[in-house]
Amino acid sequence: MIDVLIIGGGIHGAGVAQAAAAAGFEAVLVERKTLGHGTSSRSSKLIHGGLRYLESGHFGLVRESLHERRTLLRIAPDLVKPVRFYIPIYDKTSRPAWQVRAGLGFYAVLGGLGKENRFRSIPRSRWDELDGLDIQGLRKVFQYWDAATDDLLLTQAVARSAADLGAVIREQVEFVSAAPAKSGFRVRLRTEDGEQEELCRTLVNAAGPWVNRVLGTVASAPPLIGMDLVQGTHLVLEEGPTRGIYYTEAIQDRRGIFLMPWKGHGMVGTTEKVFTGDPEMTAPGQDEIDYLLENVAHYFPKLNSRVIDSFSGLRVLLRGQGDLFRRPREMVLRPGAGTPPRLVTMYGGKLTGYRASAQKVMKLLRPVLPQQAPRADTAELPL
Ligand SMILES: Cc1cc2nc3c(=O)[nH]c(=O)nc-3n(C[C@H](O)[C@H](O)[C@H](O)COP(=O)(O)OP(=O)(O)OC[C@H]3O[C@@H](n4cnc5c(N)ncnc54)[C@H](O)[C@@H]3O)c2cc1C
Numbered sequence: 001m002i003d004v005l006i007i008g009g010g011i012h013g014a015g016v017a018q019a020a021a022a023a024g025f026e027a028v029l030v031e032r033k034t035l036g037h038g039t040s041s042r043s044s045k046l047i048h049g050g051l052r053y054l055e056s057g058h059f060g061l062v063r064e065s066l067h068e069r070r071t072l073l074r075i076a077p078d079l080v081k082p083v084r085f086y087i088p089i090y091d092k093t094s095r096p097a098w099q100v101r102a103g104l105g106f107y108a109v110l111g112g113l114g115k116e117n118r119f120r121s122i123p124r125s126r127w128d129e130l131d132g133l134d135i136q137g138l139r140k141v142f143q144y145w146d147a148a149t150d151d152l153l154l155t156q157a158v159a160r161s162a163a164d165l166g167a168v169i170r171e172q173v174e175f176v177s178a179a180p181a182k183s184g185f186r187v188r189l190r191t192e193d194g195e196q197e198e199l200c201r202t203l204v205n206a207a208g209p210w211v212n213r214v215l216g217t218v219a220s221a222p223p224l225i226g227m228d229l230v231q232g233t234h235l236v237l238e239e240g241p242t243r244g245i246y247y248t249e250a251i252q253d254r255r256g257i258f259l260m261p262w263k264g265h266g267m268v269g270t271t272e273k274v275f276t277g278d279p280e281m282t283a284p285g286q287d288e289i290d291y292l293l294e295n296v297a298h299y300f301p302k303l304n305s306r307v308i309d310s311f312s313g314l315r316v317l318l319r320g321q322g323d324l325f326r327r328p329r330e331m332v333l334r335p336g337a338g339t340p341p342r343l344v345t346m347y348g349g350k351l352t353g354y355r356a357s358a359q360k361v362m363k364l365l366r367p368v369l370p371q372q373a374p375r376a377d378t379a380e381l382p383l
Helices: 011-022 059-075 097-110 124-129 151-164 208-215 286-299 351-368
Strands: 002-007 027-031 081-090 138-148 168-171 174-181 184-191 194-205 227-237 245-249 256-262 265-269 273-275 307-318 331-336 343-348
Touching: 002 011, 011 027, 011 151, 011 351, 027 151, 059 097, 059 138, 059 351, 081 097, 097 138, 151 168, 151 351, 174 194, 194 208, 194 351, 208 227, 208 307, 208 343, 227 286, 245 286, 256 286, 265 286, 286 307, 307 343, 331 351, 343 351
Parallel strands: 002 027, 002 194, 027 168, 081 245, 194 343
Antiparallel strands: 081 138, 174 184, 184 194, 227 265, 227 273, 227 307, 245 256, 256 265, 331 343
16 A cells, blocks of 8 residues: 655655655655656745745745755756846835845844855946946846746656655556545556555645536635735846846736746746646646746846747645735645645745755644654755
């Protein structure tokens, strides 16, 4: 009997498969397409604490993410790399320089004040080295450190690590439904060859934007939580900056947007727009493309911003009050199917925090799993 059956081969599913196998359990992950097919190949690719989450008071999320950033820089140096971030402050920027400086100071404190948390202001005499950043009305430029990755490669590496520990990773296998069975679930899976049944003790729903669709097919599952899908679009541009990532304020609505180097080109993102269709059909809208290009032209007027690729991903944000941009980005874990739970559903979260989220999932499920000797510690396993 499978100990942990995981639905979804994004970063969270891969993370749970790795954590379950490392803890000594028999883990099977099913992904209906290929690993990283969903949001986990369409993110901004940052491994970061999230400077802007300080403004909305999500200090716990920032601290945990900075801790995870440190771990990933250590265990995955080929995949997760430190990057310089630049924040230009203009006459018209909504946050004054003192506020940004205070935010960076607090960010450094939450990150543990190590070398990687240093920040500084770039002297005016060196502004001409900043990738053609417009200097009209520029008052100050701050530089700090965060990290970036290739989200698809990271997801594949975590899944590979899970497989090395004994987990079974099954692509092109769709979870269809689950019903309670003696000490667990009887699960229906669909493959190219038709439907098959498996028995498992516990289920982890890591289906990203499809999470409620999957939950709706599990008999005895708790009621669905209201959620919004929020589309974020990125454009890959002919040219991009080379020195680092520029964190600018959108001229239209003052949201933060990033312009970054990407595989010899540039990338800009992201937008934030409620999405109500089929998650499979998410695609950049012309309004989003125009919004991003206007900002590139404004801040980097000399850049060749021919669009060579574009993609959209969907964030899962729990329904609540307040504007989308300020809603919590923490992973919300919803236990179900008994006490202690045999089912855990993962809502939202961040690429950066996948390892910590996976640990929390395993902690919830441990009481119904057999005693096993751990095989490894995911904080020490090289990726
Ligand atoms: C625009 C955008 C930018 C972001 N930028 C960042 C960032 O810079 N840094 C950061 O830390 N976080 C970022 N995030 C958040 C992060 O990308 C997501 O939290 C994370 O990728 C979600 O991973 P997941 O595994 O939960 O979902 P997904 O990656 O969507 O994976 C779910 C998987 O489940 C599969 N699936 C669905 N139904 C079934 C079924 N019935 N059977 C089998 N498989 C199924 C899907 O095919 C899919 O592959 C960003 C998010 C967005 C939208």
